Amino acid sequence: AQSVTQLGSHVSVSEGALVLLRCNYSSSVPPYLFWYVQYPNQGLQLLLKYTTGATLVKGINGFEAEFKKSETSFHLTKPSAHMSDAAEYFCAVSDRSRDDKIIFGKGTRLHILP
Amino acid sequence: EPEVTQTPSHQVTQMGQEVILRCVPISNHLYFYWYRQILGQKVEFLVSFYNNEISEKSEIFDDQFSVERPDGSNFTLKIRSTKLEDSAMYFCASRQDRLDEKLFFGSGTQLSVL
Numbered sequence: 001a002q003s004v005t006q007l008g009s010h011v012s013v014s015e016g017a018l019v020l021l022r023c024n025y026s027s028s029v030p031p032y033l034f035w036y037v038q039y040p041n042q043g044l045q046l047l048l049k050y051t052t053g054a055t056l057v058k059g060i061n062g063f064e065a066e067f068k069k070s071e072t073s074f075h076l077t078k079p080s081a082h083m084s085d086a087a088e089y090f091c092a093v094s095d096r097s098r099d100d101k102i103i104f105g106k107g108t109r110l111h112i113l114p
Numbered sequence: 115e116p117e118v119t120q121t122p123s124h125q126v127t128q129m130g131q132e133v134i135l136r137c138v139p140i141s142n143h144l145y146f147y148w149y150r151q152i153l154g155q156k157v158e159f160l161v162s163f164y165n166n167e168i169s170e171k172s173e174i175f176d177d178q179f180s181v182e183r184p185d186g187s188n189f190t191l192k193i194r195s196t197k198l199e200d201s202a203m204y205f206c207a208s209r210q211d212r213l214d215e216k217l218f219f220g221s222g223t224q225l226s227v228l
Contacts, residue, residue, distance in 0.1 A: 036219075043118070044157070044205065044219035090157060100209075101147065101170065102217055104157040 002027045002093045006105035014113045019078040021108050023091030026072065032094035033074045034102065035065055039087045050074065086112045116140045120206050120220035127196055128228055135191045135223045137206030145209040146189045148181065150202040196227045
């Protein structure tokens with residue numbers, strides 16, 4: 001069965017600093033991996049996804065993630081944090097079943113310090 | 115960008131009462147989902163719906179839960195007799211096509227059972 005583990009329920013970085021949110025996956029088939037973001041009082045928005053092909057995936061708002069099969073990881077990064085990046089971030093994997101439902105991690109709340 | 119709309123944004127109910135959570139998926143989408151997030155926990159899959167029937171459901175989705183697409187536009191989740199542990203944020207999601215991995219989420223309904 002597919003699953004994801006996010007390390008750190010809360011991460012704080014200073015404005016302008018590197019953002020690194022960690023995600024490790026477990027999958028019995030080649031995984032489809034996602035990062036979703038949830039801003040306060042809003043729904044879940046897709047940041048980026050990896051299905052096949054290039055292992056470095058670029059998403060919206062300057063975020064990117066790298067699929068590393070050897071490490072079973074899909075960490076999310078952004079070179080320079082902005083105050084507007086404060087949100088909850090969810091790593092997710094598709095179960096590649098008939099319905100391709102998404103299985104989420106517990107989430108990481110990103111705090112940006114001025 | 116098209117949106118999935120959920121109403122109400124907050125719902126308070128007494129234990130044992132029936133509630134109906136409403137969702138309007140994106141109009142040309144074919145797959146519909148309900149997820150929930152108990153405070154402080156991960157986003158969990160409840161049920162998927164395709165071609166006017168449930169295609170998959172989780173162990174959470176017991177006989178107290180039902181879904182319906184009554185008129186071709188709305189997609190509802192009914193909880194027949196609410197329990198305290200049903201208090202959570204409920205997210206509706208829809209997808210255009212099984213091969214399109216992007217899931218569009220609504221902003222959620224916060225259900226509080228007293």
